[in-house]
Amino acid sequence: MYTLSNKLRTFSFALIILGFIGVVYGFMSSHKSLDEVKTMLAEDAAHHGVKQDDSQAIHITEAHETHAEAAAHGEESQAETAHAEGADAHHGDAHAEHVQHQIANRPWSALYVAAFFFMMIALGALAFYAIQIAAQAGWSPLLFRVMEGITAYLLPGAIIVLLIAVASGTIGHYNIFIWMDPEVVADDKLIQGKSSWLNIGWFAVRGLIYIAGWCTYRHFSRKFSLAQDLADDNSNFKKNFRISAAFLVFFIYSESIMSWDWIMSVDPHWFSTLFGWYVFASMFVSGITVITLITIYLKSKGMLPSVNDSHIHDLAKFMFGLSVFWTYLWFSQFMLLWYSNIPEEVTYFITRIEDYNLPFFGMVALNFLFPLLILMNSDYKRIPWFVVMAGVVILFGHYIDIFNMIMPATVGDQWFIGIPEISSVLLFAGLFIFVVFTAISKAPLVPKRHPLIEESEHFHY
Amino acid sequence: MESSKVIHAIYTDDDVLMAAVKDVRVAKYHIDEVYTPFPVHGLDKAMGLAPTRLAITAFIYGCIGLIVAAAMMNFIMIEDWPQDIGGKPSFSYLENLPAFVPIMFELTVFFAAHLMVITFYLRSRIYPFKDAENPDPRTTDDHFLMEISVANHNEEEITEFLKTTGAVEINLVDKAH
Numbered sequence: 001m002y003t004l005s006n007k008l009r010t011f012s013f014a015l016i017i018l019g020f021i022g023v024v025y026g027f028m029s030s031h032k033s034l035d036e037v038k039t040m041l042a043e044d045a046a047h048h049g050v051k052q053d054d055s056q057a058i059h060i061t062e063a064h065e066t067h068a069e070a071a072a073h074g075e076e077s078q079a080e081t082a083h084a085e086g087a088d089a090h091h092g093d094a095h096a097e098h099v100q101h102q103i104a105n106r107p108w109s110a111l112y113v114a115a116f117f118f119m120m121i122a123l124g125a126l127a128f129y130a131i132q133i134a135a136q137a138g139w140s141p142l143l144f145r146v147m148e149g150i151t152a153y154l155l156p157g158a159i160i161v162l163l164i165a166v167a168s169g170t171i172g173h174y175n176i177f178i179w180m181d182p183e184v185v186a187d188d189k190l191i192q193g194k195s196s197w198l199n200i201g202w203f204a205v206r207g208l209i210y211i212a213g214w215c216t217y218r219h220f221s222r223k224f225s226l227a228q229d230l231a232d233d234n235s236n237f238k239k240n241f242r243i244s245a246a247f248l249v250f251f252i253y254s255e256s257i258m259s260w261d262w263i264m265s266v267d268p269h270w271f272s273t274l275f276g277w278y279v280f281a282s283m284f285v286s287g288i289t290v291i292t293l294i295t296i297y298l299k300s301k302g303m304l305p306s307v308n309d310s311h312i313h314d315l316a317k318f319m320f321g322l323s324v325f326w327t328y329l330w331f332s333q334f335m336l337l338w339y340s341n342i343p344e345e346v347t348y349f350i351t352r353i354e355d356y357n358l359p360f361f362g363m364v365a366l367n368f369l370f371p372l373l374i375l376m377n378s379d380y381k382r383i384p385w386f387v388v389m390a391g392v393v394i395l396f397g398h399y400i401d402i403f404n405m406i407m408p409a410t411v412g413d414q415w416f417i418g419i420p421e422i423s424s425v426l427l428f429a430g431l432f433i434f435v436v437f438t439a440i441s442k443a444p445l446v447p448k449r450h451p452l453i454e455e456s457e458h459f460h461y
Numbered sequence: 462m463e464s465s466k467v468i469h470a471i472y473t474d475d476d477v478l479m480a481a482v483k484d485v486r487v488a489k490y491h492i493d494e495v496y497t498p499f500p501v502h503g504l505d506k507a508m509g510l511a512p513t514r515l516a517i518t519a520f521i522y523g524c525i526g527l528i529v530a531a532a533m534m535n536f537i538m539i540e541d542w543p544q545d546i547g548g549k550p551s552f553s554y555l556e557n558l559p560a561f562v563p564i565m566f567e568l569t570v571f572f573a574a575h576l577m578v579i580t581f582y583l584r585s586r587i588y589p590f591k592d593a594e595n596p597d598p599r600t601t602d603d604h605f606l607m608e609i610s611v612a613n614h615n616e617e618e619i620t621e622f623l624k625t626t627g628a629v630e631i632n633l634v635d636k637a638h
């Protein structure tokens with residue numbers, strides 16, 4: 001039995017408190033008056049010197065783009081851009097107001113990105129767990145308790161994500177989803193057309209349906225898994241097999257729809273048909289990476305003596321393979337939209353390449369090149385510190401991935417990875433560590449009566 | 462022509478074979494080769510063979526394929542016959558790069574796969590229509606054959622020893638070189 005050490009408990013609480021302070025600070029400092037924003041912009045422009053006129057034009061075009069005007073409105077905004085040089089004063093105000101709103105969005109978005117990121121790890125681990133059970137995999141039962149520990153975070157994590165999303169449209173000032181703002185919808189034909197799907201009530205209900213589905217499965221699967229330890233027959237194992245197969249069907253639909261709701265709708269005019277898969281690839285590889293990291297951590301504490309090199313090797317293979325899979329989907333989505341160059345679609349990538357160049361292309365290095373080169377050699381997949389290093393980079397890369405999905409729509413070019421972002425990550429990292437390791441400490445680490453445990457213990461590649 | 466004496470020990474089970482290979486090596490006899498109807502997991506390690514370097518060649522071939530694809534697309538699409546596709550700037554390699562990535566990927570796989578197979582053929586000295594080298598046709602069905610060189614050892618001693626390892630049949634063969 002694993003017991004949550006005081007050191008780890010203190011560490012997780014320290015993270016939560018530190019993160020919480022930073023998040024509060026982020027919210028407190030995000031309310032700038034219009035004059036402050038104007039001064040800030042003027043200073044910014046002064047720094048850029050000669051480019052001033054240029055950047056102003058871009059800012060104004062962008063103001064429209066970030067509000068995701070449809071292609072039809074493109075010309076209008078172009079006209080306004082030309083116009084802008086003349087009527088500077090009025091547009092300066094509109095622009096400053098826009099930036100003011102983006103600055104106010106930042107702590108909300110930072111919190112949302114971090115909350116989603118940790119929820120996604122738990123959900124990815126749950127999908128992996130269900131696949132292992134449904135496939136009756138013989139190598140992995142030794143790791144089931146680690147996976148069950150990670151998936152314990154799903155219930156609090158997903159509820160937090162949904163709460164932040166709904167709060168941004170009720171308590172906040174429509175800081176994440178602009179389709180929640182009735183004023184925006186009133187002038188926007190495209191969002192009006194989607195409003196039977198995109199409205200806060202139905203959004204919240206859908207969120208609750210996903211969470212109920214995932215967590216009901218998680219609850220019963222864990223229950224059968226624990227009951228199997230004490231059983232005389234394999235009936236719990238069989239039940240677990242059946243509900244896992246059923247869950248996977250529910251999951252692949254709900255995950256896809258969840259990704260449209262919780263992520264894609266931040267850009268309500270834009271859509272991509274493989275977005276669900278793309279988000280899935282991200283959550284799957286992050287989930288497996290965390291399973292690996294926690295397994296290596298517990299093994300280093302001497303808690304999982306039967307886990308051998310071959311288990312680590314297999315997990316590292318999944319990290320390697322799914323990193324390539326993520327890249328495949330990332331590129332498939334990017335290349336088709338880039339090549340066809342249809343204004344209403346390609347604006348998504350134009351914002352990211354112009355304003356988010358480093359994180360957008362940097363994440364390809366973090367999520368693809370680095371794990372590809374580090375984990376290609378089969379011997380390296382067995383060296384724990386190598387796998388840990390690759391895992392940390394992969395997790396950072398997928399945080400950036402979620403960052404790139406949300407931030408361009410909410411804060412535009414006012415992004416930075418500073419106190420609000422880092423504190424949000426610390427806050428949820430602390431909560432994640434506390435929930436996960438508490439759950440791991442609640443049951444024996446080896447599912448001793450699992451029918452395939454013998455095979456798992458002698459697993460040898 | 463030089464000739465050397467070898468002993469062919471035949472087994473009917475892969476687990477027995479594995480145990481026998483380990484015993485023979487402990488007894489310091491030299492195993493020339495083992496013929497099996499299917500790949501036996503872990504046999505290479507038990508025989509003490511050096512790990513394969515095929516994976517390294519595959520990586521090198523993949524890199525060659527990637528470079529060939531990159532150079533080829535530069536020649537075809539940028540230098541030799543630039544085309545305006547979807548309004549993309551047609552004289553810039555970098556700005557057309559995403560369109561070349563699928564080709565780069567395919568040629569990386571193509572080069573790695575084909576050259577790896579050819580390397581494997583060369584290294585194993587096999588080619589189409591070559592006569593089979595396995596000394597006993599039963600090793601293509603359900604028997605396992607271990608070839609041990611007699612060298613300076615006593616033939617009878619080896620034979621006696623091999624019997625204890627579970628061989629069902631032991632033959633002394635003169636191998637012409």
